[in-house]
Amino acid sequence: MRISRTKVALGAIAACLFGAGMALGQDSPESLLPPGFNEPVAPAAAPNAPPRPRATPVPGAPGGLTLDPSTLGAPATAGAVPEPMPSPSPTPLDPAAAAALAAAQAAEAQRYNLPEYARRSLDMVGVAGPTDGALGSDAFRGADGIYLETLMRRLNAPIASRWLSIALRRALVSRLDTPARVNGADFAAERAWLLVRMGESVAARAVVQAVDPDNYTPKLYQVAMQTALATGDPGQLCPLIEDGPAAAQERGWAMARAICAALAGEAAAPMLKALDRQGVARGVDLLLTRKIAGMGARGRQAVTIEWDGVDQLTAWRYGLATASGTEIPDTLLDSAGPQVRSWRALSPMLDARQRIAPADYAAARGVLSNAALVDLYGALDGEDDQARADYAVGRDLRTAYTAGTRAERVTALTGLWDDAKTADARYARLILTARAAARLPTDSQDVDMDRLVAAMLSAGLDRTALRWQSRVKPGSDAWAMLALADPEASRRYRAGEVNDYAPAGDNAALKSKLFVAGMAGLGRMSANEASSALGAVDVPVGTENGWTRAIDRAARGNQPGLVILLAAVGMQTSDWRGVPPEVLYRVCNALRLVGLGGQARMIASEAIARL
Structure with a gap:
């Protein structure tokens, strides 16, 4: 050679x-x-443009x-094609x-x-295998x-x-x-x-x-x-x-x-x-x-x-x-x-202070994990310039993890959650504090249960979140998220139980519909109970179009890669307020049928956390 x-x-x-x-x-x-x-x-x-399916x-x-x-x-x-563009x-x-x-x-x-032994075939291309958490080679x-x-x-x-x-x-x-x-x-x-x-x-x-x-x-x-x-x-x-x-x-x-x-x-x-x-x-x-x-x-x-x-x-x-x-x-x-913000959050050429600004957006979009976000704020903690708000977040995060008393840790968590002003920032703070929330003993007092559960589920800590199940109020957001996220949900819910969910706030009606759609899509109700619950909140899951037929066909054909791609097609909007409940139902049902129930549970619980 x-x-x-x-x-x-x-x-x-x-x-x-x-x-x-x-x-x-x-x-x-x-x-x-x-x-x-x-x-x-x-x-x-x-900014503040009303979201809608695009x-x-x-x-x-x-x-x-x-x-x-x-x-x-x-x-x-017809339209123009800017250059350069992959065709x-x-x-x-x-x-x-x-x-x-x-x-x-x-x-x-x-x-x-x-x-020859070093050449890579074009018959199979990619960088991650099933042992890395990726899909199998036959996903499509x-x-x-x-x-x-x-x-x-x-x-x-x-x-x-x-x-x-x-x-x-x-x-x-x-x-x-x-x-x-x-x-x-x-x-x-x-x-x-x-x-x-x-x-x-x-x-x-x-x-x-x-x-x-x-x-x-x-x-x-x-x-x-x-x-x-x-x-x-x-x-x-x-x-x-x-x-x-x-x-x-x-x-x-x-x-x-x-x-x-x-x-x-x-x-x-x-x-x-x-x-x-x-x-x-x-x-x-x-x-x-x-x-x-x-x-x-x-x-x-x-x-x-x-x-x-x-x-x-x-x-x-x-x-x-x-x-x-x-x-x-x-x-x-x-x-x-918006993709430029994620590029900057990932860039090793920028220092931590430059990456902090776009980090909330990147975390809320799945580009940064809980660990990556904690590391980024941790890199700021201990630097000389302690006047900036970013450094205060790093100090509060350290308190939430390591403070000697439960009250101090709860206060730090609450302060971090309350300080966020935008929708992306609010969800990013939940991601940032996920493992700090998981470290709290279940007998801690004065805890905001809705945000505590949402924080743990934002990092996939479903079993840890379920330790708090006895503390949540029936019909609350925390109760709804745990019902959706439970990996051992052998119990089947009745339509009355599901319809008793009573969220508050401007998006209460949509949250109710998304919750019922998620529970039905995850198979948490019998067919009759699901039909009754969906009818009570007017979610038309029986409506068919080209997309519904395509994702149902991919689920029947056991094509997890195609199901994920079509699910993304159905959710191509920048805000959960633009996701129709019937789309969430189809997405959860299809993911569950191809063996991706864990992802389906997290997507459904995310809908409650982000509205």
């Missing part, structure tokens, strides 16, 4: 400067479209594809470009040949590959449920058999692209890198560019730089070539001057490229980045600014899509 020294140098330098460890694990059982080089990151939804064009999706569960498979309307099928190349790509790949094979058994890619492409992230987001991430990173009618590399690209849109930048990069470079397709080259930018890791592109430009045909690759040359110790100045002269890059884009190139062994200049006159944050600007340690103005970050 022959390995070129250039390849070795690129890999080593990229690993030193930009490498970041992968952290896929979450609590058990525990992610707009980033546009390309020339397009702004999609703006977030207007059937709107996916920003940046080819053809402006729409997705409504009731019209699954409806034809797309539904490999980007077609003209004969000259195809010949150039083939010649480049042949030359590459002469320089770098993997032995029998499903058509083009159908799966269409569902992934049309899915508009984020989705309402944190627990469903976690289940979807696990499905997408699993080592999966490549379905019929698609290329394994293209299928990996589609999975990674969805993970990027969910905010799961690290998981997306891992899926991209699960394919050997000599098996990359134009679509995977395109997605590799996006994952490199989302993780702030332009060094990821260096092993692909010889074939990527011919395959993907995007301007970003010309700039990446200059970056990789600089990281390999070569002179990049002539390339950068050519980029400027040819108009490939100008302004802040070229300056950021120069700054990254200056980090190489032959870098000779310091570059100052001025954001004056820049009114949009592109994926290229985000990725290179993060990699180079360049601070991005808050005005630009605020204008970006």
Whole structure:
């Protein structure tokens, strides 16, 4: 086997400067479209906008594809496609470009040949197996590959449920058999692209890198560019730089070539001057490229980045600014899509103080686990600047875990819960305090039982939460969440018991409907009792449409991966107030039938906790 020294140098330098460890694990059982080089990151939804199930064009999706569960498979309307964008099928190349790509790949094979035992087959692609908490390789058994890619492409992230987001991430990173009618590399690209849109930048990069470079397709080259930018890791592109430009045909690759040359110790100045002269890059884009190139062994200049006159944050600007340690103005970050917050929360290039701000959003969406969130606040505790509110949270969290008296720990927990102002922050505080809540003795007094139980269940601590069952008030939120989350629920509830649930607040009517739908979907009532209870709160679970037929068919076919994907399709709204109760019923029932009852129980209890 022959390995070129250039390849070795690129890999080593990229690993030193930009490498970041992968952290896929979450609590058990525990992610707009980033546009390309020339397009702004999609703006977030207007604050306080009333949530609703979305059937709107996916920003940046080819053809402006729409997705409504009731019209699954409806034809797309016409629309523009921003560049670069992974396309539904490999980007077609003209004969000259195809010949150039083939010649480049042949030359590459002469320089770098993997032995047969080290090659990875495209018949199965992914990074996690069942022992890692992922799905089995046959999770999509029998499903058509083009159908799966269409569902992934049309899915508009984020989705309402944190627990469903976690289940979807696990499905997408699993080592999966490549379905019929698609290329394994293209299928990996589609999975990674969805993970990027969910905010799961690290998981997306891992899926991209699960394919050997000599098996990359134009679509995977395109997605590799996006994952490199989302993780702030332009060094990821260096092993692909010889074939990527011919395959993907995007301007970003010309700039990446200059970056990789600089990281390999070569002179990049002539390339950068050519980029400027040819108009490939100008302004802040070229300056950021120069700054990254200056980090190489032959870098000779310091570059100052001025954001004056820049009114949009592109994926290229985000990725290179993060990699180079360049601070991005808050005005630009605020204008970006919500997935950028999760990218920042995961980024090892940012210090803990910069990651704290987006951490609440990332935790509420399933990107950060309880352990990751506690570690992040723990990194702040003990630093010099103790005046900031973030540091106060860290101190209160330490008190909640370690205070000598129960009263002090209860007071600290209550203060942390009360201090949160937004919906995401309130749920993130429950996640943050999950294990501190679990450490309280069950005879502790003056405890807010609803939030205590919700906190434990936010991290999947169902059996620990059930120790408090004798303390909860019948008909309360805590009682409802424990009824849904109980893993040993052999008892069947009567319709009267379920309908006695009496929540308070502005969302009381919806909570009642979601509770009944969850109990019915989890099989906690007989068929007759379920029909009576659902009828009493007017939840039309018998209504059928394209989505209901698809998820029921996937459940009957024992296709857990497809069930999770279709469940996410049904919940593609940013707020639980936009989830119809009949959708929750179908989701819980389908997950239970394919052996994912734990996820179903956590999703149903989450509905009560977050409303």
